[in-house]
Amino acid sequence: MSDIRQDLEELLPFYVNGSLSPEEQKRVEQALAEDPSIQKEIDFLEQLRAEVRDLDRGNSPGEFGLKRLQKALKDEQKLVNSAPQTGSAVSGYTRGWRLAAIAACLLLLLQTAVTLPLWQKRGDDLIAAGGGTGSQLSGQIISVTFVPEAREENIRNLLLAVDASIVEGPSALGVYRLSVAQNSDAVVEKLLAHRNLVETAQNDSSGYSGRKAGQ
Amino acid sequence: MKNTTPPNASEKISDNETAVLLLEKIGKGNEQAFADFYRLFEKRLFRFIKSKLNDSFEAADILNETLLEVWRKADSFEGRSKVSTWLFGIAYYKTVDRMRKRTDIPMDEENFPETADDSPDAMACLLSAERGEHIRYCLEKLKSVQKAVMELAFFQDLPYGEIARIVDCPENTVKTRMFHAKQAMKHCLSSRMGADG
Incomplete structure (x- = not known):
């Protein structure tokens, strides 16, 4: 076709x-x-x-569903209204645990403050599984979908060739968001040239410019 | 090129205006407005959720969760989209989230290949006496993402631009998914005809 x-x-x-x-x-x-x-x-x-x-999708919950919803609303409102009272009725036992939890959090904060600078100094023993994409997250973003027949190996090679990293997705509809270091319009062109792999590509960095492979 | 609202737009705009007014009241805590809002959208919303989950109890749960979200967030609706687009978007993501938690529903299963099949059998099938049964069978076999797009396009009669906003993807993806859904239906119907023959 x-x-x-x-x-x-x-x-x-x-x-x-x-x-x-x-x-x-x-x-x-x-x-x-x-x-x-x-x-x-x-x-x-x-x-x-x-x-x-x-197509018969069955009966909707109707008025029964509305009653259920209204009950859920009332329960939620009761919870909100009762929150301060619950706080005043806290037992001494619970209060003790709260203090312990606060102390533990402070200890964790202190430990993080001490150890984090040490990790940053070394820099060679902790590498993110994402392979250092952090620097590109604020860069240019492209939305892309792949053809159903595309193989992982081919997608990987293509993304390496255009220096792009997957930063989000797949969504329920198979949309991936890519971060690219170089000119995103040029990358969209390159992606669309591989119509055997790429179904659609859209530059999210400069407004809507969605296109399909082959257009 | 963006498409516009359907020909019966005047009716739908009126619905949207009603919904916007109700949302404003809901944002101020008006429970009667919330009940009216529920009655305005409940059937369409339930049907949409059920088309993806195929489980009445879970669909009712998600309907409930979606409308509770409306109650909580009504005052944050800014009118940048139609109320129905905003509402179906909430329902869509709650449904997808539920499906992710359920291990028995594959998110994107290949029930049958999407290869094009323009054989005349598929067309002939539609003229057969059992066409309804065949079509219902094949519709249930579509991928969940295709079912959602088809439901929004053929039951809710939404333009592709609005569907794209609901499912949060590019407009071209919506058109392509719909195209693949049609091809999958043809393929399935051809197989069914082969099995019958």
Whole structure:
């Protein structure tokens, strides 16, 4: 399937649900006039939409759910209101444990204050598992998704080639956020050139510029 | 190019305006407004959560958690998106979080390959008497991320830009996921037809 055809097909579900912009709708209608096979895709999607809408997802909790919610709200409010009273009724035993906990925290703070500068001086015996990406976290960020068939080895080689590190993700939709040291626009171009691996890449550093591989 | 609101926008804008007014009152602790807000969104929200979890009890739990979050954060809503986008976004992340904690639901399982299958069988399947049964079977076999996008596009009739904001990903990713969901449906339907034949 050509990229142009796929671009058009990606608009079709939103043509069917009536949410395209007038320009996009016109584009679909022009393509439809030139290629009647697109109508089959539209018919398929309309059937699919009808079935999704008919799908019985069971009864929602309704008024019972509202009662449950109102009870949870009341419980939460009671908890908030009773918090100071609970504090005044603390037993001497609990108070003793609180003092011990505070003392332990202070000790930990002191220990950290003493040992942290020593670690920083050595610098060679504690290395973050992320491999020193900390310096790039404030750099330029790119959002990227990979094609389902992409192999880890190939993704790794590509990221090493463009000097990018994964700083967040994957999200539930498979979006990774990359930090890059060099010009992020150039890196987006390089990523998109590997269309066998990269599905979409977007430069988050300079506003929205999301594109798909091959565009 | 960004898409716009659906043709029945006037109705939806009215819904949104109602929801904004309710949120303002909820932010001031008005419980009646909270009950009205619940009734306005409860069915759609439950359906969306259930489409991902397929468990009524858990879906009801997450519905409850989502609306409690609305109660707590109503005064922080700034109106930068539609209320429904904000609300479905909360529900989406609570659902995903619950799924991560559940080991029996793979987050992104490959139920069947996403390779394109434009065979006429898939189309023919839709004309068969059992098409509803086949489609329901195949819809349940979609990846959870595809189910979410399809539910938002085909039941809630949302534009891809709004879906992208709900699931927090680029607009192109939403379009691509929807495309892959359609291809997966075709593939599944073709397999079902093969099995029947």
